[in-house]
Amino acid sequence: MSRRVLTVDDDPDITMFVKTVLEENGYTPLIARNGETGLSVAREEAPDLIILDVLMPKQSGIRMYRELKSDDSLKGIPVIILSGIAKRTFLRSQEALTEFGDQPIPEPDVYIEKPVEPLELAETVKRLIG
Amino acid sequence: MKDKKLLFVTQFEGLWFDALQSLMDLRKAGFNHTVFLHVIERDKVAMRRGKGYLKDEEVKLREMANVRFIDWAESLFEQGMEVGAYIVVGNPLPKIISTAAEEDVDLIVTGRHKKGKFEELYGGSETLEILERTSTPVLVYKYMLPSGKVNERPFERPLLTMDWSPASEKAVEYLLSFKGVLKKVIAVHVIGEKEFKSTSAMEIQSLRKENKQKLEEVCSVFEKEGIEAESHLYVGNTFEQIEKAASEREATMIVAGTTGKSPLKEIFLGSVATKLTKHSMLPTLLVPASVKL
Numbered sequence: 279m280s281r282r283v284l285t286v287d288d289d290p291d292i293t294m295f296v297k298t299v300l301e302e303n304g305y306t307p308l309i310a311r312n313g314e315t316g317l318s319v320a321r322e323e324a325p326d327l328i329i330l331d332v333l334m335p336k337q338s339g340i341r342m343y344r345e346l347k348s349d350d351s352l353k354g355i356p357v358i359i360l361s362g363i364a365k366r367t368f369l370r371s372q373e374a375l376t377e378f379g380d381q382p383i384p385e386p387d388v389y390i391e392k393p394v395e396p397l398e399l400a401e402t403v404k405r406l407i408g
Numbered sequence: 409m410k411d412k413k414l415l416f417v418t419q420f421e422g423l424w425f426d427a428l429q430s431l432m433d434l435r436k437a438g439f440n441h442t443v444f445l446h447v448i449e450r451d452k453v454a455m456r457r458g459k460g461y462l463k464d465e466e467v468k469l470r471e472m473a474n475v476r477f478i479d480w481a482e483s484l485f486e487q488g489m490e491v492g493a494y495i496v497v498g499n500p501l502p503k504i505i506s507t508a509a510e511e512d513v514d515l516i517v518t519g520r521h522k523k524g525k526f527e528e529l530y531g532g533s534e535t536l537e538i539l540e541r542t543s544t545p546v547l548v549y550k551y552m553l554p555s556g557k558v559n560e561r562p563f564e565r566p567l568l569t570m571d572w573s574p575a576s577e578k579a580v581e582y583l584l585s586f587k588g589v590l591k592k593v594i595a596v597h598v599i600g601e602k603e604f605k606s607t608s609a610m611e612i613q614s615l616r617k618e619n620k621q622k623l624e625e626v627c628s629v630f631e632k633e634g635i636e637a638e639s640h641l642y643v644g645n646t647f648e649q650i651e652k653a654a655s656e657r658e659a660t661m662i663v664a665g666t667t668g669k670s671p672l673k674e675i676f677l678g679s680v681a682t683k684l685t686k687h688s689m690l691p692t693l694l695v696p697a698s699v700k701l
Contacts, residue, residue, distance in 0.1 A: 312492075333481050335443065335492040335511065340485060362474065367482040374488030 281407050282323065284308040286316035286342065287331035287360070292392070296329060296360075296399065303400045313337030317345055320352055326407045330386075332361035332368060340371050347383040356387040356406045360399075365389040411440040411490060415513040415544075417504055418446055420473070425480050427549050430558045431517065432487065436588035437563075441490040443511050444480065446473040447500045470495050501534050508542050517547045535685050535694065539666050543698040545582060547661075549691050559660050562691045563589040567659035569650050569680070570597045570626060575665025575697035580626055582695045583663055584633060592636040594657045595626045598649040599641060616641060647683040654690055661691040 283305045285296045297307040308323055310316035314337040320328060328346070332339035339361060346352045359368060369385065376382045388402050416428055428442070453466040473495045481491040492511065496503050508516055516538060538546055549558070563586055570576045583593065597619050604612060623639035630637040640657065642649035654662055666681045684692045 332485075333478060333491060333493050335494055338485075338490055338492060341490055362478045363482055363485065367485050371485035371488060374486060378488055 280304055280306045281326040282306045283327045284325040285329045286310045288312055288334045299396045299399050313342030316342050327356050329358045329360050332363040344383055358388045359386045360390050362392045412438040413441040413511055413513040414439050415443050415508050415516045417518045427558050430560050433561055433589050437586045444477050444493040445507050446495045447503045448497045450498055505541050508544050516544050519549050539694055539696040543696055545695045545699055547693045548685050562661045564591045565660045566663045567594045567596055567654045569664045575667050578697050578699050579663055579665040579695040581701050582699055587633050590635045593630045594659055595623050595639045596653045597623055597641055598646045599643045646680050662688055663693045666694050666696050
């Protein structure tokens with residue numbers, strides 16, 4: 279059975295792009311439009327990898343990532359952050375949340391600032407889950 | 409405790425990052441989640457004879473908004489805020505209402521624009537239509553300083569207008585939820601000139617005493633929560649006197665309850681809320697009687 283990759287992004291152009299790259303490389307894509315639904319899909323489907331945007335409606339990728347890494351059943355899933363938001367901002371925001379009393383969490387496996395080339399994305403996915 | 413949400417509606421004409429930054433003080437009142445909304449007016453990308461739908465224009469406008477929102481979001485994320493964004497094509501009013509409902513926001517912030525369609529939208533009647541259709545309070549933001557800059561702490565000295573309606577009672581309760589950012593509440597009631605007709609001096613003094621007592625009761629509600637408060641009675645045209653009081657008492661914003669009458673009726677009756685929204689120099693927070701607390 280092919281590996282399943284959950285993409286969480288509110289931009290339909292991006293999800294279509296990622297879906298195409300994944301399918302062409304033999305992966306099964308799953309799609310969610312925001313962090314809230316992304317988290318429930320992750321819990322129901324237990325994907326092999328999550329590609330996560332940051333700035334989204336309902337729940338941002340920053341909060342969703344924090345919830346993923348705080349959940350024993352989900353924290354082992356590798357995560358690629360794919361966003362227009364700078365990596366430095368992502369890390370600082372996580373530090374800020376830790377200062378407010380949350381648990382420190384590890385950095386994402388890979389951070390890619392948009393836009394991404396199809397080859398770079400495919401190779402990154404392959405490196406993480408084969 | 410659930411994070412409170414603020415919906416920040418901007419067309420990038422009259423509401424900029426400094427206005428947003430000035431609202432970050434609201435974190436002390438539990439507002440830890442900001443949702444940006446930019447509506448690309450349908451007219452700008454609509455079908456044109458010989459051209460069809462202007463898809464390229466839509467992409468350009470979306471990306472321009474996206475670049476701005478990313479920059480703003482980065483600043484807020486780094487402060488530990490939660491941030492979301494919507495960039496949509498359509499008519500502003502329904503989009504504001506649907507986004508407010510979808511995100512279940514606690515406060516809508518809009519700007520007042522000097523020109524064009526958005527002057528109408530944010531300037532008066534449509535703001536009241538938002539209030540009528542969402543039960544969510546609306547803060548109409550203004551650039552009130554001569555420098556064009558915003559007051560850094562608009563919630564510090566709110567002037568609370570009391571007309572003793574259920575809506576103004578709700579405004580008291582809603583304002584209390586901002587404990588932590590309020591420094592002093594200035595409670596004001598305006599006695600209309602009509603109320604002086606055919607009354608004796610004794611009756612006028614009774615009227616003054618009765619209204620002053622009610623204002624003192626409002627003040628004591630805030631003082632019990634550790635918030636300073638003062639009360640003032642004014643006489644004359646309600647809108648003019650509220651403006652005068654705000655200036656004399658150095659208020660940073662005006663807070664008023666709204667009845668929830670239809671916008672058309674409000675305009676016809678020349679409601680104070682409409683006038684404040686359109687003409688006041690200060691940010692104006694309008695609280696509908698139907699607000700959920």
